[in-house]
Amino acid sequence: MHMQMAALTMQLFPFVPKLRPQGQSHYLNFHNKTSATCCLGNSSESEVLLSQFNPKIPIEEAVTPPTSWYTHPSFFQLELHRIFYRGWQVVGSTEQIKDPNSFFTGRLGDVEFVVCRDESGKLQAFHNVCRHHASLLASGSGHKSCFVCPYHGWTYGLNGALLKATRISGMRNFDVKDFGLVPIQVSTWGPFVLLNLEKESLPLREIGTTHVSEEWLGSCSEILSTNGIDSSLSYVCRREYTIECNWKVFCDNYLDGGYHVPYAHKSLASGLKFDSYSTTIFEKVSIQSCEGSSGESKDNYDRLGRKAIYAFIYPNFMINRYGPWMDTNLVLPLGPNKCQVVFDYYLEHSLKHDTDFIELSLQDSEKVQIEDIVLCEGVQKGLRSPAYRVGRYAPKVEQAMHHFHCLLYENLKRINSMTRHVYEFEFDACQ
Ligand code: FES
Ligand SMILES: [Fe+2]
Numbered sequence: 001m002h003m004q005m006a007a008l009t010m011q012l013f014p015f016v017p018k019l020r021p022q023g024q025s026h027y028l029n030f031h032n033k034t035s036a037t038c039c040l041g042n043s044s045e046s047e048v049l050l051s052q053f054n055p056k057i058p059i060e061e062a063v064t065p066p067t068s069w070y071t072h073p074s075f076f077q078l079e080l081h082r083i084f085y086r087g088w089q090v091v092g093s094t095e096q097i098k099d100p101n102s103f104f105t106g107r108l109g110d111v112e113f114v115v116c117r118d119e120s121g122k123l124q125a126f127h128n129v130c131r132h133h134a135s136l137l138a139s140g141s142g143h144k145s146c147f148v149c150p151y152h153g154w155t156y157g158l159n160g161a162l163l164k165a166t167r168i169s170g171m172r173n174f175d176v177k178d179f180g181l182v183p184i185q186v187s188t189w190g191p192f193v194l195l196n197l198e199k200e201s202l203p204l205r206e207i208g209t210t211h212v213s214e215e216w217l218g219s220c221s222e223i224l225s226t227n228g229i230d231s232s233l234s235y236v237c238r239r240e241y242t243i244e245c246n247w248k249v250f251c252d253n254y255l256d257g258g259y260h261v262p263y264a265h266k267s268l269a270s271g272l273k274f275d276s277y278s279t280t281i282f283e284k285v286s287i288q289s290c291e292g293s294s295g296e297s298k299d300n301y302d303r304l305g306r307k308a309i310y311a312f313i314y315p316n317f318m319i320n321r322y323g324p325w326m327d328t329n330l331v332l333p334l335g336p337n338k339c340q341v342v343f344d345y346y347l348e349h350s351l352k353h354d355t356d357f358i359e360l361s362l363q364d365s366e367k368v369q370i371e372d373i374v375l376c377e378g379v380q381k382g383l384r385s386p387a388y389r390v391g392r393y394a395p396k397v398e399q400a401m402h403h404f405h406c407l408l409y410e411n412l413k414r415i416n417s418m419t420r421h422v423y424e425f426e427f428d429a430c431q
Pocket of ligand 1: 134
């Protein structure tokens with residue numbers, strides 16, 4: 001009962017009225033707030049849905065998670081709270097915050113954020129919410145010397161400090177120092193910008209890249225680095241796709257070990273040697289690789305090169321390295337039946353002015369994406385059909401997908417850090 005009251009209090013009054021020093025995010029204990037919302041919602045319903053997948057069953061006998069995991073609003077909420085609001089999450093590219101005073105905004109679940117580089121060049125991230133009446137503050141991306149709220153003009157520096165609160169004469173017990181933007185932990189790895197919403201209640205400190213790579217990539221960080229993934233490639237462009245499917249449908253499609261490629265991407269399949277396809281599983285990363293049929297093309301155009309590497313970083317980030325290219329796919333959950341996939345393209349320096357090659361490569365890539373979108377949207381419709389509830393895995397090719405589902409289970413099942421070791425043990429048993 002006491003816990004329920006505490007939870008309700010946190011939901012109704014997430015801002016602690018007692019004022020505290022600026023630079024610490026005591027005002028919004030986001031983690032508690034979301035836990036509270038979760039407790040007051042349909043958590044027991046979600047637990048039932050969760051229990052419908054058993055990660056202990058070996059892949060040869062296992063059934064896939066049920067359709068409810070891909071369609072149910074309560075399950076979607078559970079995912080936001082237990083997956084996306086915890087741990088390091090990729091939100092963008094360092095290209096977007098190259099210079100002092102550059103910024104970009106985004107949304108992860110219900111969290112509106114702004115990432116910026118302040119005047120001194122320091123990387124910063126904040127909840128993109130005005131402390132006056134909750135208006136969204138910044139929009140889009142670009143350069144700014146300060147953020148002016150479009151509603152009543154409160155103005156914040158790129159270090160989060162409230163520089164000007166308009167028309168507040170007569171207001172008592174108010175100190176601008178206490179109403180800075182609520183900070184979020186931010187870091188980078190290679191060309192990627194990452195946020196960690198879970199750690200925002202800790203005092204802000206510089207987060208080292210090593211620390212992030214350990215937490216985010218585990219033992220895989222070196223492998224990814226040595227395969228050219230964090231090298232300094234030139235940023236080319238971004239493409240965004242809104243897809244009418246659950247975010248996991250897109251991930252599943254990526255993680256089927258090339259199973260669908262000969263059927264759904266015939267032109268891509270002709271550039272790959274399928275007998276060389278392999279999948280390696282790490283803690284939170286899986287890497288699929290395949291040799292390209294390099295040298296067999298009649299002209300000089302060789303987008304795929306000799307080897308393609310497809311790295312999936314749990315929960316929703318893919319890094320594809322092939323030939324002179326790297327592209328990344330960030331799968332953002334927008335709702336139970338909708339996601340957005342953000343593609344960023346990077347290219348070796350020597351080719352960055354070869355506009356014909358770039359154009360042709362992007363066209364080919366786009367063709368594959370459109371083919372995948374059709375597949376994913378078809379699957380989402382099928383998942384809502386009464387004729388289907390669970391499916392099966394092809395054990396020799398869909399190991400990475402099974403690994404993804406086991407990780408989801410482990411992550412979603414984890415109620416708090418006190419029970420963490422129990423679920424890690426359970427998860428180990430399913431490997
Ligand atoms: S909501 Fe931002 S100034 Fe009023
Ligand atoms: Fe595909």
